[in-house]
Amino acid sequence: DVKVTQSSRYLVKRTGEKVFLECVQDMDHENMFWYRQDPGLGLRLIYFSYDVKMKEKGDIPEGYSVSREKKERFSLILESASTNQTSMYLCASSFLLGGNEQFFGPGTRLTVL
């Protein structure tokens, strides 16, 4: 089975802190994605990556950056956390070719105080 893991299930940070969310997949997938999920707004794509060191902006990249130094690992970085970044963050992965299923991790519930 595909396994996508995220470093934390729950995280509480203070405004202005630098925050790292880590995602690891074990299926040799080329594509990796970061989404956030908010009530009433659904899932929105922040960034995705189709290869090591490659990244593409999604619908809401402002306030975030990403890093992909190894194929299996994709990090989401909040340079200076703000309260409006309190959300559920979901990581996903898939094979490069279009038409392949995306597999999701368990999510990280981030609260910024």
Added chain:
Amino acid sequence: KQEVTQIPAALSVPEGENLVLNCSFTDSAIYNLQWFRQDPGKGLTSLLLIQSSQREQTSGRLNASLDKSSGRSTLYIAASQPGDSATYLCAVLGNAGNMLTFGGGTRLMVKP
């Protein structure tokens, strides 16, 4: 821009009923459509993936259909059980790239 709508937003049924969840999308130029299940506070579990050339996919008590020309998909759940209670999300992958567009979900409660 692709928009995905799921109706109803919430549904409550007694155990044992067969039920249908609906998903509609505005741009029929899709590569595939995926149905997910999400339990409260958890990640998404992929249920079924339908390629644009397919009409339906089945897995156990679940059957998903796709009518690309009309921009619709349905998820049929047979003989519903309390363990089916969750939010069900559909998402479409456009021809242009690798980004999924999600619907708002249907929150299903199956009462014993």
